[in-house]
Amino acid sequence: MSMIYDMNLNPQKISKIPKMNPHESHTGASPANPLIPKRGIITKITTETPDVKTFSITGADGTKPFTPQPGQLGMLSLPPYGEAMFSVTAQNDTHIDMAIKAVGSLTNALHAVEEGQECGIRGPYGNGFPLDFCHGKDLIFIAGGIGHAPVRSLIRHCVEHRTDYGKLTVVYGARSYADLVFKDDLFDNWPKVDNMDIHVTIDRPEDGWQGHVGFVPSYPEELALPPSVSIVCGPPIMIKFALQALTKMGFKPNEVITTMEMRMKCGIGKCGRCNIGSCFVCLDGPVFTQEQLNAMPPEY
Amino acid sequence: MKDTVIHATNTIAIRHEMRNIARNLLEIQAVDLILGWKKGILPNKSAPAFIHRPDQVDDLIFDEFCYHNLTKFLLGCPDRQDRIADNEDRLKTAIFVKGCDSRSLIGLIQDNQITRENVYIIGIDCPGLKEEHNTTILAKKCETCYTATPVEYDILIDSPDKRPENPNGLKGFQAHRDLAKIENMPPAERGAYWQQMFQSCIRCYACRNVCPVCSCKECCFDQTLPNWVGKGNNTSDNGFYHLVRAMHVAGRCVSCGECERSCPMHLPVMLLNSKLGLSIEELFDEPPASMNFDVTATLNHFKPEDPEEFM
Amino acid sequence: MKTIAKTQIDSILKALAVPYNLYIPVAGAFTQTPGREGLENASQFRLYQEGLPLHWTTNTCLSPKDLLFPQTEEMYTIVSHGKTVEIQEKAIGHKPTILFGIRSCDIESIDCMDRVFLEKGFEDTYYKTRRPRTILFALSCTTHEDTCFCTSMGVNPQSSPSADVQISDLGDTFSFTAQTLGGEQALAYVDALLSEIIGTGPSGALKTQTPDTLKTPEELKEIALSNAADSTLSSAADSTLSSSSADSPLSSAADSTLNAAADNAGNKTSAASPLPTDPMIITVNSDGVSEKLENMFEHPLWDEINLPCLGCGACTYVCPTCYCFDINDKTLSHTTINKQRCWDSCMFSDYTRMAGGHNPRPSKKERVRNRFLDKLLYNRQRHGRLFCVGCGRCVAKCPVNLEIATVIQKIQAAEVTPS
Numbered sequence A: 001m002s003m004i005y006d007m008n009l010n011p012q013k014i015s016k017i018p019k020m021n022p023h024e025s026h027t028g029a030s031p032a033n034p035l036i037p038k039r040g041i042i043t044k045i046t047t048e049t050p051d052v053k054t055f056s057i058t059g060a061d062g063t064k065p066f067t068p069q070p071g072q073l074g075m076l077s078l079p080p081y082g083e084a085m086f087s088v089t090a091q092n093d094t095h096i097d098m099a100i101k102a103v104g105s106l107t108n109a110l111h112a113v114e115e116g117q118e119c120g121i122r123g124p125y126g127n128g129f130p131l132d133f134c135h136g137k138d139l140i141f142i143a144g145g146i147g148h149a150p151v152r153s154l155i156r157h158c159v160e161h162r163t164d165y166g167k168l169t170v171v172y173g174a175r176s177y178a179d180l181v182f183k184d185d186l187f188d189n190w191p192k193v194d195n196m197d198i199h200v201t202i203d204r205p206e207d208g209w210q211g212h213v214g215f216v217p218s219y220p221e222e223l224a225l226p227p228s229v230s231i232v233c234g235p236p237i238m239i240k241f242a243l244q245a246l247t248k249m250g251f252k253p254n255e256v257i258t259t260m261e262m263r264m265k266c267g268i269g270k271c272g273r274c275n276i277g278s279c280f281v282c283l284d285g286p287v288f289t290q291e292q293l294n295a296m297p298p299e300y
Numbered sequence B: 001m002k003d004t005v006i007h008a009t010n011t012i013a014i015r016h017e018m019r020n021i022a023r024n025l026l027e028i029q030a031v032d033l034i035l036g037w038k039k040g041i042l043p044n045k046s047a048p049a050f051i052h053r054p055d056q057v058d059d060l061i062f063d064e065f066c067y068h069n070l071t072k073f074l075l076g077c078p079d080r081q082d083r084i085a086d087n088e089d090r091l092k093t094a095i096f097v098k099g100c101d102s103r104s105l106i107g108l109i110q111d112n113q114i115t116r117e118n119v120y121i122i123g124i125d126c127p128g129l130k131e132e133h134n135t136t137i138l139a140k141k142c143e144t145c146y147t148a149t150p151v152e153y154d155i156l157i158d159s160p161d162k163r164p165e166n167p168n169g170l171k172g173f174q175a176h177r178d179l180a181k182i183e184n185m186p187p188a189e190r191g192a193y194w195q196q197m198f199q200s201c202i203r204c205y206a207c208r209n210v211c212p213v214c215s216c217k218e219c220c221f222d223q224t225l226p227n228w229v230g231k232g233n234n235t236s237d238n239g240f241y242h243l244v245r246a247m248h249v250a251g252r253c254v255s256c257g258e259c260e261r262s263c264p265m266h267l268p269v270m271l272l273n274s275k276l277g278l279s280i281e282e283l284f285d286e287p288p289a290s291m292n293f294d295v296t297a298t299l300n301h302f303k304p305e306d307p308e309e310f311m
Numbered sequence C: 001m002k003t004i005a006k007t008q009i010d011s012i013l014k015a016l017a018v019p020y021n022l023y024i025p026v027a028g029a030f031t032q033t034p035g036r037e038g039l040e041n042a043s044q045f046r047l048y049q050e051g052l053p054l055h056w057t058t059n060t061c062l063s064p065k066d067l068l069f070p071q072t073e074e075m076y077t078i079v080s081h082g083k084t085v086e087i088q089e090k091a092i093g094h095k096p097t098i099l100f101g102i103r104s105c106d107i108e109s110i111d112c113m114d115r116v117f118l119e120k121g122f123e124d125t126y127y128k129t130r131r132p133r134t135i136l137f138a139l140s141c142t143t144h145e146d147t148c149f150c151t152s153m154g155v156n157p158q159s160s161p162s163a164d165v166q167i168s169d170l171g172d173t174f175s176f177t178a179q180t181l182g183g184e185q186a187l188a189y190v191d192a193l194l195s196e197i198i199g200t201g202p203s204g205a206l207k208t209q210t211p212d213t214l215k216t217p218e219e220l221k222e223i224a225l226s227n228a229a230d231s232t233l234s235s236a237a238d239s240t241l242s243s244s245s246a247d248s249p250l251s252s253a254a255d256s257t258l259n260a261a262a263d264n265a266g267n268k269t270s271a272a273s274p275l276p277t278d279p280m281i282i283t284v285n286s287d288g289v290s291e292k293l294e295n296m297f298e299h300p301l302w303d304e305i306n307l308p309c310l311g312c313g314a315c316t317y318v319c320p321t322c323y324c325f326d327i328n329d330k331t332l333s334h335t336t337i338n339k340q341r342c343w344d345s346c347m348f349s350d351y352t353r354m355a356g357g358h359n360p361r362p363s364k365k366e367r368v369r370n371r372f373l374d375k376l377l378y379n380r381q382r383h384g385r386l387f388c389v390g391c392g393r394c395v396a397k398c399p400v401n402l403e404i405a406t407v408i409q410k411i412q413a414a415e416v417t418p419s
Helices: A105-112 A145-160 A183-192 A236-248 A290-294 B011-027 B054-059 B070-075 B099-110 B179-184 B187-200 B206-210 B235-249 B258-262 B269-284 C006-016 C104-118 C125-133 C181-188 C217-230 C233-238 C249-253 C256-265 C289-293 C301-305 C314-318 C364-383 C393-397 C404-413
Strands: A038-049 A052-059 A073-077 A083-087 A096-101 A118-125 A139-144 A168-174 A196-202 A229-233 A256-259 A287-289 B004-007 B031-039 B046-051 B092-097 B119-124 B134-138 B155-158 C002-005 C021-026 C044-047 C072-081 C084-089 C097-102 C134-139 C165-169 C173-178 C325-331 C336-343
Touching: A038 C084, A052 A073, A052 A105, A052 A118, A073 A096, A083 A096, A083 A105, A083 A145, A096 A105, A096 A145, A118 C084, A139 A145, A139 A236, A145 A168, A145 A183, A145 A229, A145 A236, A168 A183, A183 A196, A229 A236, A236 A256, A236 A290, A256 A290, A287 A290, B011 B031, B011 B054, B011 B092, B011 B119, B011 B155, B031 B054, B031 B070, B046 B054, B046 B070, B070 B092, B070 B099, B092 B099, B099 B119, B179 B269, B187 B235, B206 B258, B235 B269, B258 B269, C002 C006, C006 C021, C006 C097, C006 C173, C097 C104, C104 C125, C104 C134, C104 C364, C125 C134, C134 C181, C165 C181, C173 C181, C289 C364, C289 C404, C301 C364, C301 C404, C314 C393, C364 C404, C393 C404
Parallel strands: A139 A168, A139 A229, A168 A196, A229 A256, B004 B155, B031 B092, B092 B119, B119 B155, C021 C097, C097 C134, C134 C165
Antiparallel strands: A038 A052, A038 A118, A052 A096, A073 A083, A073 A118, A256 A287, B031 B046, C002 C173, C021 C044, C072 C084, C072 C336, C165 C173, C325 C336
16 A cells, blocks of 8 residues: 655656447446445344344356455445445355344345345455565464454464464354354354464443443453464454554564554545545455555544 | 614715624624625625634625625534524624525524524515626526515615615516526426436535535435435435425525525526415415524424315 | 547547547536536536537636546446345446546546556456546646646646647637647537648647657746745735735736647647646646655644544545545345445545444544545655546645645645654
8 A cells, every 4th residue: 555656746657547439328237347246145143143134145147256365345235224344253165154143224134134145246346465474473363243254254264274373262252152153153163173272351340241331442461372463353342452552562563463444435436435535445355454554544 | 672773875885884794793792793794805705704803894895796695604504513503692693684694694593593583684675686797687596585684684874876676676596587488388398408417417516515504414415325326426316405495495596696696506406495485475375584583494384274185 | 630629529439439438527506606607616627419509718616536436336236135135247248338527637637547557456347338438638727726736646637648639729720739649539529610721830630749848737837936936825825815816916917928828838839829828827836746655644733634624525536536436225126236436535434444343544634634644645656656636626626724835735734753
């Protein structure tokens, strides 16, 4: 994300205008309009928490609608409620998964549909996590609440390609036990994975909970995790305090990776609203390092 | 509360008095903000001025291009950071008002949007403003004037140059130049006229946002649940917007003409407001809105003798 | 050089309207604004019809951007029955189109649009369909409105090298010069109607390079700046009622140097072209404004300049370089909606508001700051140029006169401690 730009006030005109005979009329739909969704089918709905459900979406041809990199986004629409951008939490040959919290009109409507409901789906969008950068390194995943959704795609990728990465540590928390998402992975699947530690915390004590109690941002320090590459996702307030804590613990700004959330309409860096400074979250993000964020206006 | 009257013989003298009053108010810490006018980037443009310190008072001017009805800024529009009624601890805000502006101030007070005690009102006798591009012509927004002298003030700068009444005796909405034209049109032609207006609208909402009686915290056109009007620009949605807005301000419109002056497409917004406003004045036989504190807006109260032919 | 008498211009329009969708600047429907008779009023580009008079005295009130990027674009229809959803894409029909009589500033703004819609990862299908099939006939300016400041933004009002055809106003006649292949093909349709003037310059030569004798827009801007040094904001601010009448002292700042410079700097055929008689009233120094703004995000300037903003979208909708859009629904029935793409404005409070209520730009301070940083810094970083072409529409239209020219002046005057 270079902030260096051409000093010339009006540099050369761009040569991107396609060369074609201007005297030729154009009619009909273009083959690949990135703004037009494909028809998708919500084939499976999993209730994760009282307000989070995971939707498995299959393309009209029975295969997954698109192939996202970990951390990339998809635009899901349900008529007549409009479109919104969600991170893809998992994928296989037949579907992609999106874990969605009910917060607004579209997400509440999604929570009310049944399996078999058709929808619109387009993507993938955004940069995704820097897999090459993470390759061979120890990774610490720090997530709070629904922030587990974007990191899960990367955790799953690392588990599937276990030998490509060093030690994996997951620090995850939510308000209560009921609000923890992906409990199967947290308590059954991932603890069995080689050289992988799972630390789960909830905000307040509750009956039957034997694990750690406390907020996510302070947990890594209590665990005395050694500085390495970390991936932080969660609500803005959690990210803010987690980044402060990691800085204090000696994590390097270029090794702290996080994801941003802004309102989006197009997903292709044109509609203008998801900018943080001169970066568009839908195109240049949603994944940024702390170093990059420090160079951007604090307007998110 | 019409306390003090200061006489000023010309615009230079008015400006002088404005600055003296403003400086004094700030120095004695009676107010912490003064809403006035300053010169814009061109000789024929003026702009709202927000004066916080005595050293800023020399920015204040009054000339024939001080169109802005500053009362809207008392609402901190559109997101109310400076909404003065909500904030009792702060000092008063002083505001300069022309005749029409003072009416909208009364309207906002009657609607409980602001409290009278929180504003210090400095009235100015309005000479009648001029068109931006032809200083020999009375500004169109001033043609539908009801009062050149403010109807409410704490202090008034009065001037012999005050705008005289129309020679034909018509006042306010009655004086709208196109009223007869639109009334005499056959229905089809009239329909086409409004269609043309709605078609030309770009829905920038300047008319709504500048309007001092559009004081809703959240406008119905900004709501998404339910979504009353589509965002697309088409004659039907544009018409829906204009007609609903006209109905919402009917009986409350103070004829300041800011909506039409602000329209980048020069649409005849005031013609719609004038026709509706005049109809309400005639139908209910009531005085124009917000001329004093005694009568609330016509459609905001009920009288047993109100006409009810439609029931 | 090919010319036609102004009185005969309708014959050209008539001929071009056959093979092309021809859009021309026309006066608005409501032209009764006093003092504005004959001026731009609500003028805009409209599809040519016989007898529709060409409005060429001043630039149009609305920029021609809606012909490449319509205010409302129907994208697709969604029909839902029970659990099924059907998506029907709308066809994008686009006949070869001529935009006739675009001013230099608006030609520059199309360069801005090109950068947004054709660069940076994705190409916009709608824009990419229209843009190559659109032929730009630029019209030189012979006068300017009080609000124009294009020369301050590096635009030459006499000449648009990137247009397909340059039309120059020669007083009684218009001259036509093709600058691209598309322009030459278009002019071939009207060749018989144009008369050749011998010996006044190269005719029909395609744009290859700028001759050395021509001044660049930057040079022209410098000349304009030095000439108009008197007519700054402060002189405007001092003027009283009496000096604001028609015979403003500002017009005395006219200087033949600018005319001479513009003579040279004009297009190949402009030697005989009538020119603006006086320098633009508004001048701003846009040099280094981006670099300065890099350290001004937290500057108190934003606390001050946002105060009069009403949060309407007038500036963004009349701006020829504003490109933000929304994608939303037009409900046709309980089963059928049309998805449409509409202009949106970053000045609206719900523009960045997210589901759940969080808004990264919650008040007008953040929104006003974002708009001006976007024009003067962010787009420079992202697309390599300032996104203001000095057309002056926001200067003319902002209800509270919070326009970019004043803001640039205030930025340049602001004290900044480098971080």
